[in-house]
Amino acid sequence: xxxxxxxxxxxxxxxxxxxxxxxxxxxxxxxxxxxxxxxxxxxxxxxxxxxxxxxxxxxxxxxxxxxxxxxxxxxxxxxxxxxxxxxxxxxxxxxxxxxxxxxxxxxxxxxxxxxxxxxxxxxxxxxxxxxxxxxxxxxxxxxxxxxxxxxxxxxxxxxxxxxxxxxxxxxxxxxxxxxxxxxxxxxxxxxxxxxxxxxxxxxxxxxxxxxxxxxxxxxxxxxxxxxxxxxxxxxxxxxxxxxxxxxxxxxxxxxxxxxxxxxxxxxxxxxxxxxxxxxxxxxxx
Amino acid sequence: xxxxxxxxxxxxxxxxxxxxxxxxxxxxxxxxxxxxxxxxxxxxxxxxxxxxxxxxxxxxxxxxxxxxxxxxxxxxxxxxxxxxxxxxxxxxxxxxxxxxxxxxxxxxxxxxxxxxxxxxxxxxxxxxxxxxxxxxxxxxxxxxxxxxxxxxxxxxxxxxxxxxxxxxxxxxxxxxxxxxxxxxxxxxxxxxxxxxxxxxxxxxxxxxxxxxxxxxxxxxxxxxxxxxxxxxxxxxxxxxxxxxxxxxxxxxxxxxxxxxxxxxxxxxxxxxxxxxxxxxxxxxxxxxxxxxx
Numbered sequence: 001x002x003x004x005x006x007x008x009x010x011x012x013x014x015x016x017x018x019x020x021x022x023x024x025x026x027x028x029x030x031x032x033x034x035x036x037x038x039x040x041x042x043x044x045x046x047x048x049x050x051x052x053x054x055x056x057x058x059x060x061x062x063x064x065x066x067x068x069x070x071x072x073x074x075x076x077x078x079x080x081x082x083x084x085x086x087x088x089x090x091x092x093x094x095x096x097x098x099x100x101x102x103x104x105x106x107x108x109x110x111x112x113x114x115x116x117x118x119x120x121x122x123x124x125x126x127x128x129x130x131x132x133x134x135x136x137x138x139x140x141x142x143x144x145x146x147x148x149x150x151x152x153x154x155x156x157x158x159x160x161x162x163x164x165x166x167x168x169x170x171x172x173x174x175x176x177x178x179x180x181x182x183x184x185x186x187x188x189x190x191x192x193x194x195x196x197x198x199x200x201x202x203x204x205x206x207x208x209x210x211x212x213x214x215x216x217x218x219x220x221x222x223x224x225x226x227x228x229x230x231x232x233x234x235x236x237x238x239x240x241x242x243x244x245x246x247x248x249x250x251x252x253x254x255x256x257x258x259x260x261x262x263x264x265x266x267x268x269x270x271x272x273x274x275x276x277x278x279x280x281x282x283x284x285x
Numbered sequence: 286x287x288x289x290x291x292x293x294x295x296x297x298x299x300x301x302x303x304x305x306x307x308x309x310x311x312x313x314x315x316x317x318x319x320x321x322x323x324x325x326x327x328x329x330x331x332x333x334x335x336x337x338x339x340x341x342x343x344x345x346x347x348x349x350x351x352x353x354x355x356x357x358x359x360x361x362x363x364x365x366x367x368x369x370x371x372x373x374x375x376x377x378x379x380x381x382x383x384x385x386x387x388x389x390x391x392x393x394x395x396x397x398x399x400x401x402x403x404x405x406x407x408x409x410x411x412x413x414x415x416x417x418x419x420x421x422x423x424x425x426x427x428x429x430x431x432x433x434x435x436x437x438x439x440x441x442x443x444x445x446x447x448x449x450x451x452x453x454x455x456x457x458x459x460x461x462x463x464x465x466x467x468x469x470x471x472x473x474x475x476x477x478x479x480x481x482x483x484x485x486x487x488x489x490x491x492x493x494x495x496x497x498x499x500x501x502x503x504x505x506x507x508x509x510x511x512x513x514x515x516x517x518x519x520x521x522x523x524x525x526x527x528x529x530x531x532x533x534x535x536x537x538x539x540x541x542x543x544x545x546x547x548x549x550x551x552x553x554x555x556x557x558x559x560x561x562x563x564x565x566x567x568x569x570x571x572x573x574x575x576x577x578x
Contacts, residue, residue: 005383009369012380017371091335092367095356096384096429 002098006106007113014077014114021118024076027068027182028122031191035061043194047242050230056223058130060246062123063219064191067211069122070153071185074115075161075178081107082171108158115154120147138222145221145256152263153214159270160210166277189215196245207251210266216250217259223248286311286465287332287433292341294327301327303488304341309481311432312463316476318565319485320573325469326364328485329435332467333361345433357385360426364437366418370411374402374421377410378428385429396424399454416447423451427458436468440475452478473565486573496565503571504563505537508544510555517554 014020040057047053081104084090093103123146130136168177186192188211195203195212206212231239243249253259289307293300302324309315319325330336332343334350348355368377378397382388397403400420405413410421419439426434434455440448458464468479476482477496484492484499492499505526512518512532523529527536538544544560 002384002386005380009372009380012376013369013371087367088363088365089367089369091333091363092361092381092425093384094335095333095359095361096381097353097357097386098384099353 002096003102003106003109006093006098006103007110010077010080010106010110011113013080014110020076023178024073025069025118025122027072027185028065031061031065031068031186032126034192039193043246050234050238050242052226052230054134055130055136056226056230056242058126058134058136059222059226060219061191062126062130063222064189064215064247065126066119066123066150066218067153067189067215068185068191069119070115070150070157070214071160071189071211072178072182073118074111074154074157075164075181077111077114078107078158078161078165079171079174079178080110081165082168082174086171108162111158111161112154115157116147116150119150119154123150139225142221142224146218149214149217149221149256149260152260152267153217156210156214156263156266156270159267159274163270163273163277166274166281185211188212190247191215194245195247195250210263212247212250213253213259213262213266216248216253217256217263219246219248220254220256220259286346287467288342288344289332290342292328292331292343293339294331294336295339300488302331302338305485305488305490307483307490309433309465309467311465312459313480314459314466314468314478316479316482317467317469317485318473318476318482318569319469323485323573324488325485326437327488329361329437329467329469333359333435357429358432359435360429360431360433361435362419362422362426362437362439364441366410366415366422368410368418368421368425371409373407373409374413375406377421378406378425381425382428388428389430392430393424393428396427399457400424401450415442416444419443419447420451423455430462431464433465433467436466436470438469440470448475473569476565484569484572491572492568499568500563500565504565504567505539506541506544506563507535507561508538508547509533509535509559509561510547510551511557511559512551512555517551520554521551 040054040061043057044053047056050056084093090103094100127136127138131138164177164181168174187198188206188209190206190212195206198206227239227243231242243254248254250259251262253262287307287309289305291304291306292302293304294302305328317325317328327336331338331350334355343350345355345358348358368381372380378393382390382393397406400423402421402424405417405421410418413421423436423439439451443451455464455466459466468475470476479496482492482494482496482499483490492503494502510518510521510533512521512534515532518529518532518534521529521534523534524536527534536547538547538560541560548555548558
């Protein structure tokens, strides 16, 4: 009950603050603007021969942008811990029956929930926009798989951002760290430009980060049917080329399950880093 | 009720709290006086369980700060308003009340009425005035019906009406259920109503007594005589700390008998006199010195 109530507080603090919601989705907004301003027409020119290529690109953007939402909203939610600590709010929470561990766990659960909810909201908004503008249709049967993907992404980025919060320790660094993460996330998730158009060195580096696997996971679910339709009368090498360039195949993984496994592997790695940091912090306390 | 023995805390080489002992009985109003950096906040932080002491023991109704039940016995009003500014008053109080395992809803509603919170309960905490926030802070601190309430500089920046209201309700709660209050304050006159005063300086308790005893010991009353001429004023012998300005002479007096004797002695030479009792300010300066620390 106490834990539930702490989570309720964190959710209320996020969802009652429109300015905070807006800025936590700033990266998402930039990706959408970039897409409409030049990315869409630029990529479309390269694949002009593909039937319904625009629908493929719309789904491609939704996949990457949903992952971007997971990164930035979990990050913003977890900064609550720093705000509470620096404003002494934490003291008032600690003189209740709530323990330090419960308060910490509540930040993690809230971040995970906020990440999940905001990914879904971004997905719905973008789907409606593209339904209206390009006649994109989303098959409802993919929803369970999509929500599962969102849950896993939210978990990966909650853990990642918990580690960031453990390292930065002060809310004064939030604006700078937030802008660094927000701008890097767009490239890492392959939203600001297709991963295949990056230099080979950068692509190899990205293989060791969780972001491209997350966006590939969503893109596989969202684009699977349209890919089969659009490329049915085209040479398979063209489709392979498209999949690789657009970041649907990372490090040899080109299915939802494969990318999901990679995301879960990152969960395990992040957990190890988290416990190591916890141990170091306790030792230095 | 609260027993503190040899409590000590250092930060690096600086000793913030130096072997202090406290014995506080149920229902008392205790004032902690001390200039900035005297060790008041560090002591309060240790007593509330927020800071671990280096040495010494704290026992509140037999419970130590490391025990889960400890926080249930206490309420804290922090110096800065620390509730969530983006949430409404009622949401803040509702969340806080559910952070306790058993919270009496009726008691919470009574508190809101007593502190006149009802009319502002749907406003955002961040939009409230300083006085309104402080009333909400106190209601929040009392939600768990604590035995012991810590008030850290509760009246800073508040108007006289809010101060009066706050003390009126707190006194009522002391009478109704024997609430014990530990107060730190810069408004020395606020400490006048305390049952017991601890004066802290450089991490140590330099005086501990009732207000009356402290006044008797440290705050001398003063008698000002307004002489008919400067020559007559000059004829009066002065002791250390006495002052003469033109026809006016101010002397420190230890008892009212001494005052009457002095007035009788000079009754033909003076036009008027003024007798002023020693204040908490005098006690404070006497004990902690005049210099800014």
